[in-house]
Amino acid sequence: MHIAIAGAGLLGRLLAWQLARAGHAVEVFDLAPGPQLRGATGWTAAGMLSPVSELECADANVYQLGLRSLQLWPELLAGLPAVPAAPFAGEDGGPLRPVDLRAQGSLLLAHRGDEGAAARVVDLLADKAPAGHAPRRVDLQELATLEPDIRGPAHAWLLEGEGQIDTWQAMAALALGAQAAGARFHWGRRVERAEPGALHTDQGVVRADWVFDVRGTGARPQLAVRGVRGEIVHLHAPGLRLNRPLRLLHPRHRVYIVPRAGDRVLVGASEIESEDRSPISLRTSVELMAAAHSVLPALAEARVVFTDTNLRPALPDNLPVLHTQPGLTQVNGLFRHGWLIGPALVEQALAALGESTPSETSA
Numbered sequence: 001m002h003i004a005i006a007g008a009g010l011l012g013r014l015l016a017w018q019l020a021r022a023g024h025a026v027e028v029f030d031l032a033p034g035p036q037l038r039g040a041t042g043w044t045a046a047g048m049l050s051p052v053s054e055l056e057c058a059d060a061n062v063y064q065l066g067l068r069s070l071q072l073w074p075e076l077l078a079g080l081p082a083v084p085a086a087p088f089a090g091e092d093g094g095p096l097r098p099v100d101l102r103a104q105g106s107l108l109l110a111h112r113g114d115e116g117a118a119a120r121v122v123d124l125l126a127d128k129a130p131a132g133h134a135p136r137r138v139d140l141q142e143l144a145t146l147e148p149d150i151r152g153p154a155h156a157w158l159l160e161g162e163g164q165i166d167t168w169q170a171m172a173a174l175a176l177g178a179q180a181a182g183a184r185f186h187w188g189r190r191v192e193r194a195e196p197g198a199l200h201t202d203q204g205v206v207r208a209d210w211v212f213d214v215r216g217t218g219a220r221p222q223l224a225v226r227g228v229r230g231e232i233v234h235l236h237a238p239g240l241r242l243n244r245p246l247r248l249l250h251p252r253h254r255v256y257i258v259p260r261a262g263d264r265v266l267v268g269a270s271e272i273e274s275e276d277r278s279p280i281s282l283r284t285s286v287e288l289m290a291a292a293h294s295v296l297p298a299l300a301e302a303r304v305v306f307t308d309t310n311l312r313p314a315l316p317d318n319l320p321v322l323h324t325q326p327g328l329t330q331v332n333g334l335f336r337h338g339w340l341i342g343p344a345l346v347e348q349a350l351a352a353l354g355e356s357t358p359s360e361t362s363a
């Protein structure tokens with residue numbers, strides 16, 4: 001089939017790569033001026049693959065999609081080209097490496113005095129997670145074995161099986177893999193409207209056998225999607241020992257710290273009901289970095305090398321949607337879990353492709 005995809009973000013790249021590999025003629029249209037230019041939210045994300053932690057604000061379906069994606073990611077990455085370890089802005093990308101994917105669990109941490117806020121979250125997760133997947137309390141001795149550089153928190157819980165992916169590497173590798181499989185990317189092209197069998201772009205109508213609309217917040221007004229502002233900070237912290245993502249349970253803000261290749265650490269993220277994409281605020285910078293330093297004092301001499309702001313695409317109920325009709329598939333509303341659930345949603349979208357009867361699925 002001739003397939004046209006609107007949006008070359010996380011979903012667009014996953015679709016383009018898999019459809020091109022399956023032998024379809026794939027064209028992708030995106031506003032961004034080029035593959036490495038960072039319009040898509042997929043670039044900004046921390047890349048935590050946390051089905052249990054996300055239950056704080058998600059439902060059982062997101063959890064199941066997350067579990068399925070955790071199975072799919074290793075298979076997907078095995079077929080992708082190596083790319084440089086994600087460079088800091090303006091720095092050399094370094095040697096080629098496979099996309100960094102880890103599944104060593106994640107930790108929830110709380111300081112003395114914050115037990116109330118922590119218990120609310122831990123109890124909620126224990127209640128919503130299936131038996132055997134609830135947060136497991138770890139004592140300070142075990143914590144020191146797992147993460148020797150953590151100092152300060154009085155309470156810790158381990159979420160086994162949770163993971164992380166390097167989003168910069170994965171975005172780059174997916175575009176390269178899709179191109180190598182024959183997908184054609186058209187950068188700097190705005191899609192005004194997607195309909196069955198046609199994309200209306202700023203440079204004319206593109207006809208195709210099937211259209212995928214994965215424009216995230218750009219899919220308005222066809223979908224009631226909004227953007228939820230998120231701000232993050234990248235630190236360079238040579239010598240820091242950190243093996244897995246940490247989340248600090250705090251009464252006022254949520255902060256996570258995610259290790260990345262190349263001695264980098266990502267600290268995130270604000271969650272603000274605003275479509276403002278201007279640079280990170282002083283308030284968020286102070287809160288994120290103070291919280292990170294309070295559990296990892298070794299970060300004191302880390303260098304702030306990059307900050308980023310982007311908009312999470314969210315529908316009114318903050319849940320994802322997969323809608324298929326003959327000639328058109330729309331996937332949107334991945335909110336704060338796109339990397340967690342993207343592969344499973346794409347699997348469902350591809351399964352529905354070409355089905356003779358129209359179907360509508362709330363994913």
Ligand SMILES: Cc1cc2nc3c(=O)[nH]c(=O)nc-3n(C[C@H](O)[C@H](O)[C@H](O)COP(=O)(O)OP(=O)(O)OC[C@H]3O[C@@H](n4cnc5c(N)ncnc54)[C@H](O)[C@@H]3O)c2cc1C
Nearest residue numbers: 007009011041042046047048191216218230337338339340
């Ligand atoms: C700070 C932050 C942290 C996050 N952390 C995590 C995390 O740890 N784990 C996780 O699972 N998820 C995380 N996310 C969420 C995740 O990034 C998103 O859910 C995911 O990127 C959504 O993918 P998408 O393909 O729908 O949208 P996007 O990746 O935003 O892609 C949409 C694409 O459509 C293009 N586009 C838009 N309008 C048009 C148009 N009119 N014409 C042509 N092209 C258009 C855009 O340029 C873009 O390339 C985070 C998000 C943020 C902001």
